[in-house]
Amino acid sequence: MGKPKALLLGIIDHAQESWNKLSETAELMTPNARSREEFIEECKSGRFDGVVAAYRTFASFAITGQIDKDLVPHFPESLKFICNNGAGYDQVDIPACSSRGILVSNVPKMVDDATADTNMFLILGALRAFNVSMINLRNGSWRGHPPPPLGHDPQGKVLGILGMGGIGRNLKKKAEAFDMKVIYYNRKKLSDELSGGAEYVSFDELLARSDVLSLNLPLNPHTRHTISTKEFEKMKMGVVIVNTARGAVMDEDALVKALDSGKVWSAGLDVYEEEPKIHPGLVANPHVCLLPHMGTWTVETQTKMEEWNIGNVRAALEKGKLNNVVPEQAEMV
Numbered sequence: 001m002g003k004p005k006a007l008l009l010g011i012i013d014h015a016q017e018s019w020n021k022l023s024e025t026a027e028l029m030t031p032n033a034r035s036r037e038e039f040i041e042e043c044k045s046g047r048f049d050g051v052v053a054a055y056r057t058f059a060s061f062a063i064t065g066q067i068d069k070d071l072v073p074h075f076p077e078s079l080k081f082i083c084n085n086g087a088g089y090d091q092v093d094i095p096a097c098s099s100r101g102i103l104v105s106n107v108p109k110m111v112d113d114a115t116a117d118t119n120m121f122l123i124l125g126a127l128r129a130f131n132v133s134m135i136n137l138r139n140g141s142w143r144g145h146p147p148p149p150l151g152h153d154p155q156g157k158v159l160g161i162l163g164m165g166g167i168g169r170n171l172k173k174k175a176e177a178f179d180m181k182v183i184y185y186n187r188k189k190l191s192d193e194l195s196g197g198a199e200y201v202s203f204d205e206l207l208a209r210s211d212v213l214s215l216n217l218p219l220n221p222h223t224r225h226t227i228s229t230k231e232f233e234k235m236k237m238g239v240v241i242v243n244t245a246r247g248a249v250m251d252e253d254a255l256v257k258a259l260d261s262g263k264v265w266s267a268g269l270d271v272y273e274e275e276p277k278i279h280p281g282l283v284a285n286p287h288v289c290l291l292p293h294m295g296t297w298t299v300e301t302q303t304k305m306e307e308w309n310i311g312n313v314r315a316a317l318e319k320g321k322l323n324n325v326v327p328e329q330a331e332m333v
């Protein structure tokens with residue numbers, strides 16, 4: 001029998017050496033396909049037969065599209081592990097994988113600092129409305145005419161964290177260094193040790209009390225449009241919204257309307273419903289700080305993420321298991 005195969009969907013930028021080293025135990029392959037149709041044809045051709053584990057990146061979506069119930073049946077019978085290089089795995093339909101006995105890992109923890117840093121940058125940028133002045137300055141008009149609005153200090157403001165996972169908890173610590181008061185809502189109340197003493201409140205209370213609302217929950221079929229018109233109505237006038245999670249946890253159309261009405265004073269966004277498209281109402285609003293999904297975009301974090309994901313491919317090939325699986329599959333291991 002030949003070596004097992006590992007399939008690379010996407011590109012490894014920093015941990016190439018670790019990936020290449022896997023060739024001692026596995027045959028490493030990449031798809032020739034450049035579209036979902038071609039990828040399905042390639043699956044059908046049998047070229048991937050013998051692939052045990054796939055390493056996938058966010059960007060490989062451009063080739064495979066969503067790893068969903070239409071695609072999963074085309075995978076070779078041999079495929080048992082999908083290693084997703086990212087904390088968020090909304091591009092992978094977990095029930096579809098589970099029903100085929102495919103285990104999925106993600107990259108938790110390593111993303112927390114860089115994403116929470118980005119989150120903090122957006123909180124400060126949005127509170128201070130810095131984007132307005134950054135635009136004026138680059139347009140050669142110093143502070144602009146009329147001058148930019150006065151911003152708001154983070155000190156003493158209530159930061160509501162929706163989703164108190166690794167990133168939410170990391171953000172809590174960082175926000176407290178800016179003297180923000182942190183409250184949170186999570187499906188489950190955390191132990192005091194995990195929450196660091198942040199106050200646990202109901203979802204409605206979070207909406208009603210937050211001066212800044214930070215979205216740190218994963219995107220899945222249950223969390224789509226968690227924040228929409230009805231939720232904006234429950235918020236304070238002049239609230240600031242920050243999202244580094246996934247665009248679709250918030251209804252972008254409703255956000256634009258809430259910004260236009262003044263209900264939302266400003267927003268800081270790293271993620272969008274239909275990346276790389278951005279709602280024109282967001283682009284047009286200088287109060288909105290926009291980043292092109294850069295939460296983990298640092299050399300150090302990208303390297304750690306790739307190494308973790310390769311570690312999972314290695315564990316799959318050598319031990320027939322993953323070092324971590326997504327929470328939905330915890331019962332399967």
Ligand SMILES: O=CC(=O)O
Nearest residue numbers: 086087088111296
């Ligand atoms: O968006 C980045 C990630 O999910 O890690």
